[in-house]
Amino acid sequence: MTTLFDRGRLGGLELPNRVVMAPMTRVRAAAGGLATPSMAVYYAQRATAGLIVSEGVQPSLVGQSNPGTPGLYTDEQVASWRPVTHAVHTNGGRIFAQIMHGGRVSHPATTGLRPVGPSAVAATGDVFTPGGPRPAPVPRALETAEVPGEARAYADAARRAVDAGFDGVELHGANGYLISQFLSSNANLRTDRYGGPVAHRVRFAVEAAAATADAVGAARTGIRLSPGGTFWGVAETDVAELYTALLTELARLGLAYVHLEATAGEDVLTGLRRAWPGTLIVNPAVPMGPRQTDRSAADHWLGLGADLISFGRAYLANPDLVERLRTGLPLAPADESTYYTGGDAGYLTYPAHRYTA
16 A cells, blocks of 8 residues: 655655645735745755645735735746755755635735626625735626636746746645636625636636746646535535546646645545546545544545645644654644744744654
8 A cells, every 4th residue: 555655756856755745825924915934944844844835826916815814926936946956956855836816716905906806796704905804795706808818927937936046836726716706606606717617617727737837837837726615605516526627637747736625525536536637635634624634534535536645734834744654643732822822933943853862
């Protein structure tokens, strides 16, 4: 049976193990969406992962969801990421940038712009702004002629990511953000070629992935999905049909991987494993859910056909997570109060395990 510590391949990369560091928002970017020296240290500390997927990186100003997040749409942002990718590579790691367009999950107080989405339907709940949480605004529904440009924004950011030294990119198609909004049956009320039946609702995701694969190569392009997830109030009808149709279309592109969150039942997810012929990453834990991914959950999903397993919160306080999993060492708990506070406390201050005689 495949284990977490077997070598693997991902696109053109050789991986020393099958542990993936999942993308996690940390809101530590500098003004202007710039990566920082602390971010270089943070990711380099975790470079023993088979693959690191960065925090969500906005492909445009209108695509920014939260304050304090980094971008990949200006030359200055590209330059700021180069020390980060260099530090990871110097420490022997591999890193993909997650390209995240927030769509309706944004606020003018953060970007100065009205958010856009597939339809003029607000997200559920409060969104983060520089002045604190505020109710999600009603987005502006994209005109049909505008939609391909938002799909190309992922490809434009991917080109910049490769220029910045990333090994590839992951499109954030999960958790209620723009791609997820187009897949949704309640956030997407369109009646044009991007809304309505399943074949139309998957179109935006496929166009974004195709444009990105064309821009940087399919072997450098992955996508993350949350089948059946309800983040920010999205709902999806016919989840198995929807995602089977999506994966069937994506399979024609030869992407490096699909990254699934365990937001649907195991029967649905194993059916999607059968529908997807390529490399599959599974995150067995629901983001911010009650349980974190552990070794037993990882082994279970490897047994069900996953090729790689992603760990999120476990990586926050355990920069040496691969070694801890390999040797059965206890995992240190993360301080939740420092998740999004900025600064180095709760970011760079978690040590590797110290052995005692």
